[in-house]
Structure formats: C-alpha cells, structure tokens
Amino acid sequence: MYAQCPDCRTVFSLDASVLAQARGAVICGNCETLFDALDTLSEQLPPEPFRLLPGNARSEEAPRLELAVYRPREDVPAIAETAPASPAFTPRFAHDRRAPRQRPRRWPWVATCALLALLLAAQVAWAKRDLLVADPTTGAWLRQACASLGCRLPLVRDVHQLHLVARDVQAHPSVPGALMISATVRNDAPFAQPYPVVSLILADADGHRVAMRRLHPSEYLDDNAALHAGLAPGASAAVLIEVADPGNRAVAFEFGFE
Incomplete structure (x- = not known):
C-alpha cells in the first residue's frame, strides 16, 4: 500500500503493521510532517507522471465486512490480545528421534558384477585361446605376461x-x-x-x-x-x-x- 505526505508530496510504501502502530498516524521521513496516512492510502499507484494521490472520503458509518476468511470454533476460546506469552508446545520430533536411514551398500553388488565380468572374459579368452596366442600383438603380450608370472601358454598348431x-x-x-x-x-x-x-x-x-x-x-x-x-x-x-x-x-x- 502507498500513502503521500501532504506537505512535500513524497509517496511512501507501507503495510498494515505500520498503520496499526498509531492507527494511521505517521511521520514523513523527508520533511518530518505528522499526517494521517489513511487519507491518501492506496493499493496501487496511478500512472506516471502524477502529483497527488487521490484522497479517501471518510464515512460516518463503519463499513460492514462480508468476505470472511477464518472463524475460530466456539469451543476453542480465542487468545487475548494482551496474552503475555504464547502457548508452549513440544515438537514431536524432539522426542521421536529416529535413527538416520542407512543407504544400502552397493559395493558387494559392484564387486560381484566385476567378478562375473572377469569370469566371463576368462571363459571367452580360453575358448579363443588359439586365436589370441597366434595373434602377433596379443600373443606377444601374453607371452611376456606368462614369462613374468611363470606360467605356460597352451600350444597352438599352425x-x-x-x-x-x-x-x-x-x-x-x-x-x-x-x-x-x-x-x-x-x-x-x-x-x-x-x-x-x-x-x-x-x-x-x-x-x-x-x-x-x-x-x-x-x-x-x-x-x-x-x-x-x-x-x-x-x-x-x-x-x-x-x-x-x-x-x-x-x-x-x-x-x-x-
């Protein structure tokens, strides 16, 4: 909401909590003039350029409010505005501390899949051992590896x-x-x-x-x-x-x- 100082014509933005503190009476932060913000209170600014905000006419009768948004139950007493303290409550999670949920361990599955992949590769290599040993590149690498490990490659006939x-x-x-x-x-x-x-x-x-x-x-x-x-x-x-x-x-x- 917006209100305008009647002396220096400065427009200020304010909310309902500011108006409620002194029932509409405010002091201009520019010229220190005390004025009633309700006289020019507006929800929107008019298109620029403008000099004065439109004034609000005062009604002798109090306006009747029809658009209700909340009504407390009759069996629940309303809390007095001057209540010194709000009712205390204890959050449920203060006593209901549950153990943090543990994530499932994935490394056994990863290790098992890696082992199965190695076994499958070993089976394929054994089935194609003649081609691998006879290949110049693969055979040279296998012979070098076997020489280091002390193993013996199967004989290939050609x-x-x-x-x-x-x-x-x-x-x-x-x-x-x-x-x-x-x-x-x-x-x-x-x-x-x-x-x-x-x-x-x-x-x-x-x-x-x-x-x-x-x-x-x-x-x-x-x-x-x-x-x-x-x-x-x-x-x-x-x-x-x-x-x-x-x-x-x-x-x-x-x-x-x-």
Whole structure:
C-alpha cells in the first residue's frame, strides 16, 4: 500500500503493521510532517507522471465486512490480545528421534558384477585361446605376461607356418630293401607350437601313390620334455623315416604336416 505526505508530496510504501502502530498516524521521513496516512492510502499507484494521490472520503458509518476468511470454533476460546506469552508446545520430533536411514551398500553388488565380468572374459579368452596366442600383438603380450608370472601358454598348431628346409633320401645303411628319408622342419611362427604329424607320400611317374607313411611326434622324437615344450619359434626339428624300398616304381616323394 502507498500513502503521500501532504506537505512535500513524497509517496511512501507501507503495510498494515505500520498503520496499526498509531492507527494511521505517521511521520514523513523527508520533511518530518505528522499526517494521517489513511487519507491518501492506496493499493496501487496511478500512472506516471502524477502529483497527488487521490484522497479517501471518510464515512460516518463503519463499513460492514462480508468476505470472511477464518472463524475460530466456539469451543476453542480465542487468545487475548494482551496474552503475555504464547502457548508452549513440544515438537514431536524432539522426542521421536529416529535413527538416520542407512543407504544400502552397493559395493558387494559392484564387486560381484566385476567378478562375473572377469569370469566371463576368462571363459571367452580360453575358448579363443588359439586365436589370441597366434595373434602377433596379443600373443606377444601374453607371452611376456606368462614369462613374468611363470606360467605356460597352451600350444597352438599352425601347420602353414611349418616349412621343410632340408630333405634327403638314401638307401638304408643297415637294412636291405629299405630307404632312409631325413628332413628338417622349421617353425616360422612367432609362438611355440606342437610337433606336427609328418606324412610321407611316395608316387610313381604318373603321380599315383605307391607308398605312404605317417609319423606321430613320439615316433621321430623320444624326448618327452621337448614334446611337452613344443617346437619353439624359429627352431628346427630333424625327422628320420624308414620305409620299404618300392623299387623303380617310386620316382617322387612329398612331405606333409598335420
């Protein structure tokens, strides 16, 4: 609400508590004039520019109030305005102190999910171990890790990286009617792989098979420790095969790895 000083025309903003202190009598903070704020009391200011607030006409009869917003119950006595103190009350939460609600612990679930994820990754890695060990990047990292931990990687077979670097056929020095065939196999893979099954095929001039022999690693290598360790990267192994001499029918021979 607003009121205007009648002397200096200064407009002030005030509320009902200020008017209630002296029933409308106020002192101008600009010119120290005592005046009745009820004469020019207004809820809104008129559009600017303006000089005077409209005055309020005094009525001889008291206005009747119809817009009621609250009426106390009859069985509850109204508190006297001059009551020295307000009724005391005790907040319920002063005696009803509940323990603070604890948040559920999430770390067991996080740890369990992380453990399950690691187990799943380990299962996938074990199922794809041949591809991981054969891969140049992953295999090098795994070999370095196993060298530090003292573990051993599973052997991966890749016969495409086994090459025959030397071979020779000659009559058996001590067994009549037999041939002694020797060969040298080299592992060109960057990882160790098991010793291969070596197959020897003798063919005639038309390319037809005359004889065939398959040797497992234990047949041409009697070192169990070497069989367990596998053929190291860049290492070579000698293979010695004894076969019956097919005579003039065999004019060619071929080695294969399985």
